[in-house]
Amino acid sequence: MASSFHSNDKSISEVLMSISKADVQLPDFQRGWVWDDYRIKALIASISNSYPVGAVMFLEYGGDNIRFKYRQFTGVDFVAKPDKLVLDGQQRLTSIFCAMFSKKVVKTITEKKADIKRFYYLDIKNCLNPQIDRVDAILSIPEDRKLKSDFGRKIDLDLSTREKEFEHHMFPLNIVYDLMACNTWQNEYQKSHKYNPDILERYARFTVDVLVLIQSYKLPIITLDKAIPKEAVCQVFENVNTGGIELTVFELVTATFAADDFELRKDWEKRKEALNKQSVLSNVTATDFLTSMTLLTGYSRHKNRGAAVSCKKKDVLNLTLEEYKNNADQLADGFLQAAKFLQEQRIFSERDLPYSTQLIPMAATFTLLGSKVHDSTVKRKIARWYWCGVFGEMYGGANETRYALDVTGLISWITENGQDPDTISRSYFNPTRLISLQTRLSAAYKGVMALLLKAGCSDFISGSAMDFTTFLDENTDIHHVFPRAYCEKKGYKREKWNSIVNKTPLFARTNRILGGNAPSEYLNKIENDSKVIAADLDKFITSHKIDTAIIRIDDFDGFFVNRAKKLLDLISIAMGKTISNRDSEETIAAFGDKL
Structure with a gap:
């Protein structure tokens, strides 16, 4: 089977030229360029030191499988159909193109995300000083090419003309890959300093130690064949863009449909x-x-x-x-x-x-x-x-x-x-699963609550059915039948009292009345304070598949077994299946009785 990709090293100058001619573009699903000023300087420093900055991945464009909408790099005006799309390396290539190739001002951001516009320069003297980190020899200059302090009242460095660049020995990075422009700048620079031997010697070292390294720098390029299937493009993008956006199938389909203007x-x-x-x-x-x-x-x-x-x-x-x-x-x-x-x-x-x-x-x-x-x-x-x-x-x-x-x-x-x-x-439901249903993170936990609502459970106090309107209006939520504080006081096992068996949907105001009291106490309180007669209250509670006679005497164990049986009956009816193992040793050990 033939390989779906090939790799080789290409000079940055060749890649940048392809970008400027729109031969290399970006797929529409790529995010925008976001690198800040310092990261751009750090990238330039690595290239000027001939340090590796990572491989770049291209995708051949034009096959039957690959038909995405595409867009140009930031700073490119040329319009054409691309030969290749960039899958990995957009941020690096855009930074290099804008700072070291395009003649336009670079629109970037500070580390605090403030918008700024910059031109980049190499300080010739500092580039040759081994005591100075290369990143500190790279200057980021505002759009007017003037560095200012004292709230803009004082000009610390003025590079607004070629003569001022020569005066301060500052090389403009956006001509570094334009050899004719480099030679012209060099000739004028040396002329402006009257061909001072020290200046000539220093610039020669700067050329060998810095400029040549930048101009001859090569990037490892991996190119995916245009016959590669779209799902492979998605997988590759996710693998190489671990720090970037996630490429969902929606992003790829969006880019595909965009090619037809949808x-x-x-x-x-x-x-x-x-x-x-x-x-x-x-x-x-x-x-x-x-x-x-x-x-x-x-x-x-x-x-x-x-x-x-x-x-x-x-x-x-x-x-x-x-x-x-x-x-x-x-x-x-x-x-x-x-x-x-x-x-x-x-x-x-x-x-x-x-x-x-x-x-x-x-x-x-x-x-x-x-x-x-x-x-x-x-x-x-x-x-x-x-x-x-x-x-x-x-x-x-x-x-x-x-x-x-x-x-x-x-x-x-x-x-x-x-x-x-x-x-x-x-599908299968094990009776002991009821005990392990402790939070609404479980689908089955939510399912039990829905079945209780569907079975027609009513509010303990008002007797209102928990339909769509009242469910939302009354802030209905899931609460304990035997309250937590009471269960902890009595020393009941948490796995039991916090399980779905001991929970039911209640209106928020009703739950506040229950408090942390024993069922017998809060039922008496409901009857006395809320004027609910015992027969009605028993009917309301029974609608929750709760045996009122059992909870009126605060029999937690009896309640637990009885309600588990009723919940299993609800589940069995909903699934249209008999639930097995209700009398197994495992079930009896968990609940204290068969279900």
Whole structure:
């Protein structure tokens, strides 16, 4: 197999000339130039000392696989189609080009990010002084070529004319790669000093020890072949730009579509604004949208030509502009339909969404099903798949293969009464998992809370149902049934009292009333202070799958076993599966009884 790249050393002068002629340009996904004044000086110092500054990576442009929008380097005016794009080395090459090749003032920043404009000079005397660090022999001069102090009232160094450059022995770096300009400057410099032998001798040493090293400096160049696939470009960019931006598939697709004058980023921003109006969709990313789009278009190809559905990085990168335009509106609606479905499952906000990743195949599926998603039988099947994904905890890792399996499996299951989708067939919930569900970082933890809301749990005091409006308006959150302070006082095991079994959704004001008291105490307080009759209070508490008789006598162990059973029943119904091992030795050891 032929190599996908080749490497060689090229002189900086040759590279800079290619940049000036626009033969070498930047892919549109590269970030802007950001190096500050000191880093530019440090780079110049390394080159002038013939120190290595790292390899540069180019990508041949013009192949069938590589068709990105491109842009010129900062400071370049020449317009042309590039031969190569820079994947790694933009910051270094731009710094060198602006400071040592372009005749324009360099627009850079201070270390404190203040905008400045500079020209760069070599102090001939200090460059030859071994006691002075080379970086200190490089001067950064303002646009008017005058260094000032005392709030601009005093001019410390004036290089505003050639004669003043000669007078102060300051060599302008932006002519260093223009040999004719260098020779002219040298002749005029020596003439201005009346061919003083000491000046001639010093400039000769400066030429040999500094200028020749700069002018003959070579960079290691790695050039990727234009036949390299786009996913390889993405991988290479991520590997070499560890200190720069992350190159997502969205950035590459954006650059590809831009070659056809389509601004994907602007299109996505408008769609994102619409999606963000649904709290549960607030974290949907551009890459999520493109991945779901790839599932959608891949399924269409699968039905037409029998091709396997796949949404790996290479598949997303092969998405065409025509496919995007033809499906983007429908897919955006698919995401909105998914949000409505999640609200029906009592998942109201992004914070309470078990897996944001599960939205990707769900939106594609809703789009493919169209109006069928409103059928109750279809919704019931999708709900079963969804909860199997949540409680089987199937969407926590690399999911591209699962996305594809579930979309094809769901559509076949729903429209053709095919076999259960992979997520349903493989999902499993161990009863002891209830104890390890301690925080909302777990998808299953969030899932249990949603099932309690869906089961119709009511506020302990008002009896209000925790629907979409009250859930948000009342700052509903998850709180302990047996309060933490009480459990710690009684010495109960934290793994039990802090587990999902001892938690339930409550309005914020209700939780403040509970405080750290025993259940029997706060229930009496609710009855006496909030004027809730005992029968109503028992009904409200029962709606949370809590046995009121048990908590009224503060029986924590009895409560724990009883509620665990009821939570398992909820999970079993949601998954459409019998939960095994409820009477296993492991379960009895964990809970103190079989479930």
